[in-house]
Every structure is written in C-alpha cells, then in structure tokens.
Amino acid sequence: MEKIKFLSFLIVQLFLVMEVVNSQGVEVGFYKKICPNVEAIVKEITVNYISSAPTLTAPLLRMHFHDCFVRGYDGSVLLNSTNGNQAEKYAIPNQSLRGFQVIDAAKSALEKECPDVVSCSDILALAARDAFSLVNGPSWQAPLGRGDGRVSILSEALKNPPTPFDNFTTLKTIFGALGLNVKDLVLWAIRHTIGMSHCFSFPSRLYNFTGKGNMDPNMDQNYINRLKIKSKPNDVTTIVEMDPGSFKSFDTDYYTMVAKRRGLFGSDAALLTNSQAKDYVLWLSQSKPHGSTFFKDFGESMVKMGKIGVLTGKAGEIRKHCAFRN
C-alpha cells in the first residue's frame, strides 16, 4: 500500500517536473504592457502591511513554499473551503500560515488598476519576494504570468510538503521529483533564519527520539536543554524563535546553527548526514552572504521554486478574489 502511495506521489511529481520544463510562459516583465504598475502596487501594499506587522514576513515566505509543493505554484493554498470540499489552507501544516490579507489587499488594488489580468499566484510570488528583501534578505527578478488553480484539497497538503521529521534520503527524493537538487535543499535551509516554530514541530528531538524517552543525539545537548525550558511535552501552543536572538532579520547564522547541530528540525539536521550537503552548509556557515554568490544563488533557487508546476495560458484562471475560484 505504502509503495503504491509512493509511486503515485512520484507520478504526480513527474507531471509537475514536466510542467516546470514546459513553464516557458512565465517571464520577467510579463505584465509590462498589460499592467505596468503591478510590481510597484504589490510592493507598496506589502511594505505597508509589514511596517505595521513585521512578523508577517516569515509566514509570507513560507506560504510561497507551501503553495508550490501542492499542485505546483498555482495559488491553491489561498483558496477557501467550499461546500463539500475542505481546502489546503486548513491542513495542519498550513494552519499557522498568515498574511492572506496582504495578498487580498494587493488583489483588490490590482482589480481596480487592471481588472482580470494579474493572478493571485503571481501576487504571492511578488509579496513573498518583497517581504524577504525587507528583512535584508536576497531579492530576485520574479518571472510572472502564472494562472491560478481551481482545485485545493486539504488531504493533498498533508501528503506533499516535506515534514520537519524527514531524513536526507526522503528530502532528496521529494525535492528531486520536483527538479530541485541538493544545492537548493541547502540554500533553502536559510529560510529558517526568520520566523517562529510551534514546539509540536520538534518534540521527539527533545523527549522521545526513538520511542524510548531519549533525546536526538544529533542535536547539541545544551541547545536541547535550552529548548526544554520553553517547550514541554504535548505542548501545542508555545512558539519559539527558530534563530534565537535574530529571528526577525535575515542572516546566514542559521548555517552556523545547523553546523553546530542547533538546527531546530530533524530536516535541518539531516543536511549534516550527506557529505555534499554538509560541505555546502559548512562553507556557507563561514562565508559572508554579501561577499559570496549566496544572494544570487538563493534568488535563482527561489525562481526555480516559483516555476514548479505553473499553469500558463488556458490551464489556469485569473481569480477575481484570491480566496475563491471564479
């Protein structure tokens, strides 16, 4: 049964990879003639929201990632449930996503400026990029021209995105099926330099790693002791900083944390179990982000993420409201 599930997962991902290859429709400057102010409008709205609620940066970036792993980058994570169908947004990994109001506000401004032209998935791609650059993170030129999906199913959001408990082999398989490589996997580890995590995303590492009441030997003991002060077993509400002390700003310290076995999640610690990934983590932990190619590489990797399974041409629609299909 598990094998069949895994095979069907791979087949779906294969189709998505084919879509990536076929995603010629997305391009930088796609709206230049049909809605020239799109980037300025999304940026202004994102800046306004984030200046009054800076903690929205991290969840917007996370939304970018969660959308692309389920049915490709099609804005399906933005849709509300309908009669008889529960949408992705309500799946447990997505329940802590925030920032939908930023996307909705940008959409309503753009519907006034150029109705029925700009997709919600493109708005998300721009808002996530702008939010990240506001915390001094890398920026990149975003290819646009995606359509929006019409389907959003809660159970798919439980199966597809990688989990914080995944080991390296699983992560490599999931990422590889989407055309992403070990370099992408390591580059994306930096995402956890900003934002918060619920304690329920890593409890076994502190309290019950192999079901025998033990701790994860791959995590630094002093860090475990610090985390245990805040995160108690069965705690479902407490949140902790993923990069203690600098969780609001972008820096490459998270690689130093991972290298010191202080990555919060098993999926971060997994990077040290593969020699190629480990060497890259160690190199990044020592290099200065602005001085190396890190900013450029990260931007390229985010562009790759934004091209996963995009719907172009008639395959997608331009939603009137991002929470509802037309």
Ligand code: HEM
């Ligand atoms: C191996 C893949 C990944 C795993 C297993 C993973 C797992 C997680 C988990 C468990 C949390 C904490 C959620 C909570 O408890 O509320 C989290 C938070 C976060 N993730 Fe990831 N993640 C992955 C990839 C990514 C990627 C690719 C990005 C973006 C480029 C990203 C951006 C974020 C951000 C910004 C937060 C903080 C959210 C907030 O403060 O609300 N993650 N991630």
